[in-house]
Amino acid sequence: MTVLVLGDQLNAHVGPLADRPDDPVLLIEAADLARRLPYHPHKLTLVFSAMRHFRDRLRESGRTVEYRQVERFADGIEAHLDAHPGDDLVVMRPPSDRAGERLRALVERYGGQLTVVENELFLCSPEQFDGWAGERSSYRHEDFYRFMRRETGYLMDGSQPVGGEYNYDDQNRETPPEGYVPPDPPTFEPDAITRDVRSRVAETFDGGYEEPPYGGAWADPGPFRWPVTREQALSVLEAFVTDRLEEFGPYQDALVADEWALHHSLLSPAINLGLIHPRTAIERVIEAYHERDVPLNSVEGFVRQVLGWREFMRHVYRREMPELAGANQLEQTEPLPPFFWTGETDMACLADVIDGVRTRGYSHHIERLMILSNFATLLGVEPQQLNRWFHAAYVDAYHWVTTPNVVGMGTFGTDALSTKPYVSSANYVDKMSDYCSDCPYYKTKTTGEGACPFNALYWDFLDRNAEHLADNHRMGLVYNHLENKDDGEREAIRERAEALRERAQRSEL
Ligand code: FAD
Numbered sequence: 001m002t003v004l005v006l007g008d009q010l011n012a013h014v015g016p017l018a019d020r021p022d023d024p025v026l027l028i029e030a031a032d033l034a035r036r037l038p039y040h041p042h043k044l045t046l047v048f049s050a051m052r053h054f055r056d057r058l059r060e061s062g063r064t065v066e067y068r069q070v071e072r073f074a075d076g077i078e079a080h081l082d083a084h085p086g087d088d089l090v091v092m093r094p095p096s097d098r099a100g101e102r103l104r105a106l107v108e109r110y111g112g113q114l115t116v117v118e119n120e121l122f123l124c125s126p127e128q129f130d131g132w133a134g135e136r137s138s139y140r141h142e143d144f145y146r147f148m149r150r151e152t153g154y155l156m157d158g159s160q161p162v163g164g165e166y167n168y169d170d171q172n173r174e175t176p177p178e179g180y181v182p183p184d185p186p187t188f189e190p191d192a193i194t195r196d197v198r199s200r201v202a203e204t205f206d207g208g209y210e211e212p213p214y215g216g217a218w219a220d221p222g223p224f225r226w227p228v229t230r231e232q233a234l235s236v237l238e239a240f241v242t243d244r245l246e247e248f249g250p251y252q253d254a255l256v257a258d259e260w261a262l263h264h265s266l267l268s269p270a271i272n273l274g275l276i277h278p279r280t281a282i283e284r285v286i287e288a289y290h291e292r293d294v295p296l297n298s299v300e301g302f303v304r305q306v307l308g309w310r311e312f313m314r315h316v317y318r319r320e321m322p323e324l325a326g327a328n329q330l331e332q333t334e335p336l337p338p339f340f341w342t343g344e345t346d347m348a349c350l351a352d353v354i355d356g357v358r359t360r361g362y363s364h365h366i367e368r369l370m371i372l373s374n375f376a377t378l379l380g381v382e383p384q385q386l387n388r389w390f391h392a393a394y395v396d397a398y399h400w401v402t403t404p405n406v407v408g409m410g411t412f413g414t415d416a417l418s419t420k421p422y423v424s425s426a427n428y429v430d431k432m433s434d435y436c437s438d439c440p441y442y443k444t445k446t447t448g449e450g451a452c453p454f455n456a457l458y459w460d461f462l463d464r465n466a467e468h469l470a471d472n473h474r475m476g477l478v479y480n481h482l483e484n485k486d487d488g489e490r491e492a493i494r495e496r497a498e499a500l501r502e503r504a505q506r507s508e509l
Helices: 015-019 041-060 073-083 099-109 126-133 141-152 192-205 230-248 268-273 278-291 296-320 348-360 365-379 383-393 399-410 426-432 453-464 473-483 487-505
Strands: 002-005 025-030 065-070 088-092 113-117
Touching (some): 025 073, 041 192, 065 073, 099 113, 126 141, 230 278, 230 296, 296 399, 348 365, 365 399, 365 487, 383 399, 426 453, 453 473, 453 487
Parallel strands (some): 002 025, 002 088, 025 065, 088 113
């Protein structure tokens, strides 16, 4: 039997790789997968370099590894089965919708068999989640998270949560003082393998696939910096636990201009590739809590993200696909503005965040939610267009994780996983960030030249979607504010919003 290892399953400690130590391994580096979207070059470099390092590590440990570099993934399967007719393969179930079934059909087409086993790179099995969720089709994260705390015993004191509460999010909304300098994020010099992959990515994919419509958006990204081996990923975890964990909680929702990492762990690229298991990250953070005086709100905040949100998203996706990917309950139809690709906007918040994405294929959670998704939702962008952009632009992006985050949480394309849209005007962006002071737009103005676009777009969004949202009891207060605006003001807001939508498409915001 041969263990087929997919590019996001680079972990020798779980699944068939661990259970079948004497069986040969097949890895396929396929160009067609990299051409599906205009991926950020750092994403392609990350995945291919991590695969090649993983191959070498397995070989060093004495395993037989067949590494096939091919144009089409199917070519790799065909070549393997030509060399080993009728072979039995085994693979962990990929989290993408129906990918296991597609893989099985592909292997059978070339005369082999494929056994698809559970993906052990997650903490919650499908049976566990389905047992918790039952027949429901709208899901509440907090309930699931509490269930997972009890199931795993993480941060539990018998049957009670450590500290008496399950969730300390109300302590996690601070903004750093002026001039605050967060610890330097870890970075890794590209070695020979990564340099080689970078050249291949530049030669093979630059312009060789669907070019972003606005002229080589990723043509000149900054230096590649992400961990490509398990050792490097573990050192990111150690750097997080040592230097960043204390303030992770308080500054989790903060935004600071030019500070792209703040106290975030930067672990998602490595966890999503399998380089470290989510269990390893959680247990190391809990260990630090027992070793030294780390605030519980920071430790719990991190555990909630990995044990709660990450697992929750994976299973909501599993259950709600394929409808989830196309969901658009607010019937938003606006195209994604070109500046998401080019970064050409005067709005200080959007310019800074998009510049970061262009430079390194990453922005932290609240930038994704409060700046990028919020703005796109207010503008009326079709969720699918935003999802495609996130999937292409980020080093940690895979369909299973962007889709629920963007279509569900970010744009309220469905109410399967949140009860109201995550939208705000400039007021909240200003409260949580330092962007507005250096922005040419006025945060307190709603209409008229120079007014911050978030404001008119916010009221216009509420107005346009009143039929859908006004009865939502969590939105009663904002709809009261809207009702208090007179007809003239509401008309001026509509006109301003319409003009902003046009300007956004012309890159004149
Ligand atoms: P930290 O802030 O340090 O959090 C720790 C870990 O928690 C992360 O590494 C991640 O593994 C996990 N996590 C936290 N929130 C989520 C979540 N909502 N969904 C899944 N995992 C979570 N995450 C991705 O991994 N890939 C994506 O493509 C992605 N796209 C997103 C798009 C939008 C619109 C939004 C709102 C969120 C998205 N997220 C995505 C979730 C989250 O923003 C990232 O996981 C996080 O920013 C990664 O940075 P970090 O490792 O420094 O995270």
